[in-house]
Amino acid sequence: MMSMADERRDPARGRSSRDARARSSSSERTCVGCGKRAAREDLVRLVLSPREGAAATVVVDAKDGAFGRGAHVHPSPRCVAQCERGLARNFKQAVEVDAIDLGRSIASAFSRRLEGLLSGGMRAGHVAVGGDSVEESLREGRAKLVLLAADAVDAKKRAPSDALVWGDKLRLARALGRKPGDEGAGVGVCSITNVALATAVRRAWLCAAGLANTSGHADDAARVRSRRAESAGGNE
Numbered sequence: 001m002m003s004m005a006d007e008r009r010d011p012a013r014g015r016s017s018r019d020a021r022a023r024s025s026s027s028e029r030t031c032v033g034c035g036k037r038a039a040r041e042d043l044v045r046l047v048l049s050p051r052e053g054a055a056a057t058v059v060v061d062a063k064d065g066a067f068g069r070g071a072h073v074h075p076s077p078r079c080v081a082q083c084e085r086g087l088a089r090n091f092k093q094a095v096e097v098d099a100i101d102l103g104r105s106i107a108s109a110f111s112r113r114l115e116g117l118l119s120g121g122m123r124a125g126h127v128a129v130g131g132d133s134v135e136e137s138l139r140e141g142r143a144k145l146v147l148l149a150a151d152a153v154d155a156k157k158r159a160p161s162d163a164l165v166w167g168d169k170l171r172l173a174r175a176l177g178r179k180p181g182d183e184g185a186g187v188g189v190c191s192i193t194n195v196a197l198a199t200a201v202r203r204a205w206l207c208a209a210g211l212a213n214t215s216g217h218a219d220d221a222a223r224v225r226s227r228r229a230e231s232a233g234g235n236e
């Protein structure tokens with residue numbers, strides 16, 4: 001007969017209680033910038049990176065799984081610009097923040113995250129690449145999200161209006177694992193055919209795009225985002 005102690009030691013049980021903890025913590029967090037509560041997935045997680053003999057600095061936890069106490073901030077220049085006091089309160093120590101650097105760090109961390117998601121999705125067969133494949137995936141209802149390179153002029157005409165603009169054709173190709181020199185190395189458009197992957201890609205895109213044009217001014221994230229969508233997408 002299995003005793004309670006055995007049950008506690010069961011690794012599977014340990015895993016399930018961790019899962020339960022993850023579920024219960026996936027609700028809401030407070031933004032250290034504006035102080036408002038928001039769904040955890042709408043916020044960027046920051047963790048502390050202690051430096052010897054200097055004020056601690058923060059690093060971006062784009063995968064949302066780094067160890068240590070985390071703080072959360074909206075991916076908007078406004079909230080990042082005013083997060084220093086909230087961070088100090090959250091971490092209970094002085095934290096040095098350069099809002100422009102932090103904004104850039106968030107944008108580049110989530111751009112890298114997006115690239116990682118695309119290459120993983122490509123290997124797993126969850127990405128349709130190129131105009132014809134994307135149109136087929138849309139027709140068949142498999143496309144959960146369409147990603148468009150900013151310089152894909154032809155693909156833009158045929159893409160759905162809610163397509164997300166990201167990077168340029170070469171960058172999209174690289175993220176999808178095409179080597180330079182491959183035939184048709186540039187990729188103008190791709191679609192994600194897996195719901196979970198599409199959700200993760202959309203979130204990474206929002207976090208990257210919200211701070212892509214970080215200038216230190218209190219820009220409205222939505223405005224930055226739409227400006228970015230109209231213009232050169234992946235420029236950093």
Ligand SMILES: [Zn+2]
Binds near residue numbers: 035073079
């Ligand atoms: Zn905020």
